[in-house]
Amino acid sequence: MSYEYYQEVIIDLEKLFTTEIGYDVIIFAGENKNTEELHAHSNILSTRSQYFCTAFSNELAEKKNGKFIFKKPNVSPELFKIILRFIYCGKIDFIKLQCPEILKLLAIVDELGIQSLISCIQEYLIKHHDEFLQQNPIEILETVYQHESFEQLWNHCLEKICEDPRILFNSEKFINLKSSLLELLLKRDDLYLEEIIIWDGLLKWGVAQNPSISKDEDITKLKKDDITIMKKTLHKFIPLIRFYHISSEDFLDKVYPLKDLLPEDLLDGLLKFHIASSRKSNVNDIQRPRKLKCNYDSILIENQHFANFANWIDKKDSLLYNIKNNPYNFNLLYRASRDGYTPEAFHSKCDNKGATIVVAKISDSDQIIGGYNSLQWDSSDQNRSTFDSFIFLYTDRKNAKLSYSNGDQFSIRNIALNGPTFGGGNDLYCDSNGTWRSNGSCSYPKIDGMRKGIINVNDYEVFQVILKRKDENIQVQKINQDLNLKNNNIIVGKTKSDKIKNNEDKLVKRRSFKLFKTLFNEKKKQQ
Template identity: 35%
Template sequence: MEAESLLQLSYDIGKLLENGENYDMIVQIGTGNNIKEIKVHSIILYARSLYFRTALSKNWISKEGGIIKFKKPNISPKIFNFILRYLYTGKLEFNNYKPIELILILVAADELNIEGIIRYLSQHLIDNHQKFLQQDPVNILQIILQHDACSPLKELREYCLDYVCERPTLLFDSEKYLSLDKNLLLILLSRNDLIMDEIEVWKYLIKWSVAQISTTLNIENLSNWSSKDFSLVKESILEFIPLIRWFSISSIEFNQHVIPFEKILPKDLIMEIKRYHLDSKPKLSLPNLPARKEPLDSILINQKHLSVISSWIDRKDIDYLRIPYAFKLLFRATRDGFNTEKFHELCDYKGAVFVVISLPNSTNLIGGYNPLDWKPKFNKSKSYENNWWKTSESFLFSLTKNTSKGIIRSISRVNPLKSDKAILYNEQFGPGFGSGPDLALSNNQLYCKSHHTYPDSRLFISEGLTKMEDYEVFQIIRKK
């Protein structure tokens, strides 16, 4: 009854905004050809926004014929209409707005001090930042950077930068990459977690720098460049030189891709890098920046996840800073198909592996570690029966998908009394764990019958069938 009354109240007050009846205030918003005047009710704005409460109680306003006149040129009509609808009805509907418009709504809500929009829209943007970045990474990052003073955007900014650093091709292979703002590129290249080979960083930087001064210069034909061309590119690239991890570029890569551009680099830099590659123990004056993190072929996990999983593999209490393993993607369901035959074709007899699973509408990933091979224990005729392998080192786990605020994690190691059935092999299943099974994948379904072998997995794996969104399998290779 109460809920129905509140819905009716929201509807009735919303009608006042639509028809403008008994208005006592006109707000002029936008600039240029995008100016609009909207009839509103000052008492509602006063009650719902601290900004308007202050504005209407001070000498910020003027009146004409008893009507309050108020100008807000820095907010567009579409953005302001969203805010007014919330102030009048309490409703927040994001579906009809593009990601950049939602960011601008958040900026406007921060200026107008409308806590309800800030709280819910901030979370919506964070929850969907991966999808939004895939649509338009350049413009979204640049609009966030332009409004760096907006406090609610700071958390989103870190989420987005983390996501792009983990998947740099999303940005660097974008059609709009060459129009990337210089300050944003400086931020990205200064980060240690930008997962790119350093020679690729250099190539993209050259491509960007040349595009800032000319659309006709051909980086494949430097013989046609004039001395002025070299000089302009040198000036364009100057601030980026200290951010390049020069000693992470091999001598072959340096000679092939850097030396042709030596006219745009300081001579002492060229000499020092050459000395570094010729001398086994060179004395360096250049800062030796740490190498960037290794590339990871995954759409589900990042280096922070790997740090946790690696520490669990080695039974360490602290997450690794330098991960002692390399990880090779063997299988991705959305790429290779959800059928079990393909899984066994790509993942059997590969040694230690781990699987990570994404479920729809879940903020967590789940998975399992198999220190053995996935392979039949008996002859081929029994491969469609349950084959169990014994190990005390396997485990199941849960990790939060987003890692910007740290990782909430859970692990369930194998019950020592049940370790003889730790790993399940059956050609009708994909990855399998436990006697229940405790976790087994079949086509696009996750199946759990019990938690006998991995008892703590009941905290993050539900019994029954659960549809999967995707899963990946990685081979684990210890670094030499």
């Protein structure tokens, strides 16, 4: 039989730390008037710290009167005492420390090679000081970037910045960001910010790196010498900007005046792209867009789609919810490519699971179709009435058209031999062979652009919709949807759709004409 007395050992080691009996190490922590002499034991230090282990084993430590001497002017006595207490008895208390002090502590612990404490401090910062991390992105990034062992904190900071890059790009200290960090951020596919704002930020950063360029001068009217300087400063960043995802209007107003910063082949491609509207349909094939990593288990859609679903479910025309305050969890129940395309596979996974959202990806396009069942699926061959269900069509990754049920008795059809079926005329459904079809409008008002007949689908998914618990739900507020929602046209009804489409067509024509005129005049000057 064996016995363990861990707590007793810890208590005795803490006594040793306090009494300093038999110490053979002297540490001078701090500098000037804030210097303090601390005492410790070499055998304990070398066991718990890689730094001290190396120093003692290689005889690197200074020795005087039989005692090892260490000088640590970069570490305050208070912080070193905290570290020593952890080394001796595994205890640490962050309560009295401010976040900047904890970051300093983390850097010191990394230097001393105390791995368990490195992980502990990172976890504490992420859990208890997330707000500080977001309010001071530059300082945090640069501190963490210098230490490879801060991987947990590094990934967390990058994730937060990519979710809301404005905390970085709107910071007054953004212009002080190191070149290597800026390059790393611009390479990321999940830097979720409009490309024109990224371009504006890069220009602002570039000007700040060159004191000879006036900060008050209109950036689009730089002198020839300034353009040469900026071209040298920004040359490695230009390929990282997703220019093809900048609107024609912004390209004309904010990019083209600085065309000399761009390589000729890139500029030529962009001009052709903005003049020929047919090229814009395959923009994602030309250059991959930035998009946030999806918080949900989907291979078809992104975070913003789920935020839109929440708005539609709650019938919020004002787009109350975004990717951060979504009040619903969406749990994947079924994926056709994984679970099988048969009605049996669908019903076995999705029956009697409550409200669900169905999402299907149309082949060879960015279009998404689907519907929301506010009740539940089952195999009863019974029909159900509801005003809350809807079907939808995403004409591309951003713009959607939506149609709510008219409330008739066929709003939701639970047909055992079919997959999900919406509407009395089978307005949108997956048939017994796993083929998606639409027979037109019956229970749901017509959606312009929704194909009749067979709809070729790559894959489809079904998500269970569950309202979050109060303790995990974020307080919902009406906030400005400036992350991307301002570009998302959520259209309900034909009249509104036609009106918006006509306005968009006129705007595109005006922009194209303006751009063409500018380019024509430019070429005329060169002749």
